[in-house]
Amino acid sequence: MKVPLSWVREYVDLPAAAAHEVAERLTAAGLKLESIESFGYDITNVVVGRVLTVEELSEFKKPIRYCSVEVGEAEPRWVICGATNFVPGDVVPVALPGATLPGGFAVGSRKTYGRISDGMICSARELGIGEDHSGILILPADTPIGADVVELLGLRDDVLELEVTPDRGYALSVRGVARELATSYGVPWRDPADVEIPATAEESYPASIADPTGCDRFVLRRVDGFDPKRPTPMWMQVRLTRAGVRPVSLAVDVTNYVMIELGQPLHAFDWSRLSGPITVRRARTGEKLETIDHVVRVLDEGDILITDESGPISLAATMGGVDTEISDVSTELVIEAAHFSATAVARMSRRHGLVSEASRRFERGVDRELPPIASWRAVRLLAELGDAVVVPGVTDVSASAPPTVITMPADHPDRVAGVAYGRETVVRRLADVGCAVSGEDVLTVTPPTWRPDLTDPNDLAEEVIRLEGYDRIPSVLPHAPAGAGLTEPQRLRRRIGRALAGAGYSEVLAYPFVGERDLDALQLPADDPRRVAVRLLNPLSEDEPFLRTSLLPGLLKTLVRNVGRGFHDVALFETGLVYRPRPGAPERAPILSVDRGPTPEEVASVDAALPDQPFRVAVVLCGEAERSGWWGSGRQVSWSDAVEAARIVAREAGVELEVRADEHAPWHPGRCAALYRGDVLVGHAGELHPRVVEAYGLPPRTCAMELEPERLGARAEGVAQAPRVSPYPVAIQDVALVVPAETPVAAVAAALAEGAGELLESVRLFDVYTGEQVGEGNKSLAYTVRFRALDRTLTAEEITAARDGAIARAAELTGARLRGA
Structure with missing residues (x-):
């Protein structure tokens, strides 16, 4: 959300604070600052001028015009310009010699196209107002000649870009940000939604709600005689541009302006293109709608639609349809403001891959009381700026929505934060939020309609804490509980890591997910237990959807990356868990209720679905085990180095390994050692099979080892014996x-x-x-x-x-x- 500070200052009397100070206040209130952007401060010596004459220079292939411009001086100035969208008599911005434009662009008097150009006539883009540079910016005819354009158009401004979390939907509006700043500075503010609306019993256009679960309030107002040719006033264009919205036309700009100001999305229909009464309902099987982006969308039964007798005319809260959209000849408009289900809008937006400014606000929660106010504000602006006539009457269809009432002990925020706020502070802060509070020791709190996220005592405690300041919560170090320190398995894991590092191996944390291609590259037989893996329901990559059953794939891919970057003598190790599904275990673990603790039976059902997760240690190595140098040639790694790595691990467990020849993928059949502790197989080591080396792109004679330290058995008496x-x-x-x-x-x-x-x-x-x-x-x-x-x-x-x-x-x-x- 981009918020121009000049717009906020209309509704709250902020002190003369710099933009970064205001941003710090908002950050303390829980609104994360993304950036601060300043506009107009680098623009100087740009004034209002009137075009007197235009001379076409026909000797050039492209349009070149030599214009005399009145700028409030004794004599007019002559300026070269290539734009053709203005005529004599138009009022335009003129950068005089010595002026600077955004980006530090300096304007001077210079000879060009055989003429002296004494300045520059500016487009909107050249003044930093949007990206439109197709023509010169035309100002209203009654704009005073010679006036400072920067002051006249309010171009100097600071814009705060805020990241709004899902529970702060109200902050997607100037109104919401102004309220937060008023509370933070402790100054009064003027609510732009606090307006008197004339009462009327007349209906502006027939409408009904067929499904209150999707829409519980629907408001319509009408205007006639709107002049679609009237341009959007420059002050509104500047504000919309600063807020990140591209000006389109007066009718569309008004709806966007009110949405940004109040936080209530609006939609304008062409009254002449509507067919009969409007109904808000869910979509039916087989229905389609072409939205204004000219995409024909197949609708889902969960979609909320605005329909008339012809069928769907708008994807509610997201995007309108082409059949009823306003055009450059629309004179009779129907303005719609509604309150839709946040959950339904979020699902609909994601289902269609369509995220709009409207859907962003609705899925975070919009004030249910805003539709009549926002629609009234919109029709008044259309009447004021577009010569429209407001048609008497309003259609306001709503379903009953009982207010949320929360009971909370008055000291609940104190206990949550560990700070003694006191009842008076709690009540005052909740009132700042807009809550109605009653009661003494136990408070009865009714949150305002613009805060649908306040539903339980912890939400209220959070409001008190954030408004009082997170910096007021003291830092208290927790007392460490008495204990015996690390367990023996934990100490063994640390010793193994230190021993391998001391032997020259570098520890890595490899990617824990693998795919079918990794298992094939290891040359595992079809019936190998390591091919039975846990599949993720929502993997980060469809190519790697399994939890690893061996540490080797991740280590081998890490080795390949190192070799590819010029490191040819590499020894890596990793310690971590692998995941081996149990025979007969269910494919999915049950999802337990969160309103209570699990029963022993439920815990057992979850444990039964979990895979075995043995702890493993693995190494891979290639290149020279002993480096070449002036002292002579080195020694290449061999299977014996992998076996020695296993012995290093075993020594840390205080045991001796028995090494036996074996054939076990992914190792070379003639250079593979099975590692035993007594009769217990603990792992394998040796040289990798040539086909594995080729599949991964490894250096020749790459060696590896993998074993389970837990199978080595406990060290005698649990301590090291010197x-x-x-x-x-x-x-x-x-x-x-x-x-x-x-x-x-x-x-x-x-x-x-x-x-x-x-x-x-x-x-x-x-x-x-x-x-x-x-x-x-x-x-x-x-x-x-x-x-x-x-x-x-x-x-x-x-x-x-x-x-x-x-x-x-x-x-x-x-x-x-x-x-x-």
Whole structure:
């Protein structure tokens, strides 16, 4: 809503405050300021002139006219002009040499087209009045010559653009903003709706309401003898333009002017094109209406229509029809003002994709008492400005609408805000809003008709609080309740994030929605459980309508974006929830009532419909794991780096992972590791399948890992255990074992650790060999085995016994034999 301050000042005696100060008052009252725009302050030395003579310069291909103009000086001035919409005798605005126009455009005396142009005749656009630059602005013939155009037309003004929330429909009018400012400054105001309307029992035009749920008041007035050729006065054009409305014609401009001034939308019908009585009703199946934008609209049974005997003639509260619209020859007009259902108008506007200035106001709530006042104001302006004659009588059809009455404890605003306002302040502020208040400890409040949003005690408390000032509410920090701090799962999640970040991974928050294309790109089989996903009823994008069942799609797309921007060595991780529907669960959760708390059965029904939401951690990495440099070549990432990321996570949980070969999409069948904690599968890691790499556009040999930390099990005693460090020397033994090629490396290491006993400190693989020396179908695994005791230096006999025990256990469990034996 754009509000010219000069218009507001007509109805409220504001102090000589700058526009930004006024805006601050409105912001404090709950009306959000979008912008402040100033007009006319940069216009100087533009006066009123009368065209005396016009000389056509025929030697040029386009129209060029050399005009003498009287500007109130001793001698007329000669001006070059290319417009052709004026004749000698017309009164026009003239920018004299030394003048400035909007945008800092300077006007001087210069030679052009072989003549000296001593100034400039201005169009409306050149004066900052709208966008019309098709011709020169013609002023009324009785405008005083030599007068300052800026002062005469009121071009200097400040316009506040406000964002009006749905519960502040009254602020979509100069009247509503003026009332708020009067309350804020504590000064009187003059209500433009406070007018005397002559009483009459005559009907101006027959009308009826068939459906009171859609329209509960319908008012019609008539004027005859209207002169459609009369131009809209310049002061009205300026105000409409400043308010963001394009001037069209006098009749249309009057209806728009009253709408902006009072907040009541109006519509003008051509009386000669109406057929019989008007009825306001709902649409019928199969009905159509061509609106004034020349679109034929198929109507819905919920649409509110204004009809006559010929059928629909207007889409109520939204847009009129072409069959009864006024034209440049209409002399008999019927002015309609009504009160329509806000909900019905909002649905109708969205159904047809048609948002108008009228619908914006009706769907936010319009004062039910305004239609007779606004229609009277409109016909009086048409009579005053367009030589119309107001036809006696008024049609005012209305359905009963009992007033809203709210009971509220007088201290309710105090308890809501935590501020002691007192009963007198509460009553005074509610009276400022326009409420009728009675009662002592319990107040009985009747809100005004222009505030349909006030329906319960909390609404009234909000009015008291905002008018007293939100800045008066003290800031009180809440007391933190006693507690045990973070839970162990929460601490584990934080440790995992810190550990991965310390290992060189960057954390990201990827988009949590996926589509069928993402699941196909992962090469998931048709029966894969990850293809069963929760579909959103109203997704942000139809291409991604599912909640994710894996963290990988979002991470892979983030990796692609980074690589596409020149980052080729990337390691990313994410922690978050995935959503896995339960077998047999209902497709939708039930919608519970909000007038009470849910029953245990209702809570259970909601829980049954919710998907499982396990917490996952995933990593993706590509490029070099160890960077190249002057020290030599680097090392490309491999499946082992993804497995190591899983081990980093497991160490933070205080457990060891068992790694087994597996085949599981989206990983490469020969480079995929299944991660186990005992017999529990916790996740997978390895190199992605080449088809997945190609589908996502990833770099070759991209690797990934995903696991569920909750499956790792709890850390012993729930706290981190620091390892005991022995002060005695370590004994190091290298063991080379030959095993069948398909034997997992981890199985051999586990067997060595089991056989070595309590003296073992660590087992580390440092070499894998395949070749003729170990035989076909075999491989050689070389391990470094470290032994150490906590209380003594180990003897040679103890070291040998531990080494032999480890080898023997490996031979027993995996068939290993010492290389060279």
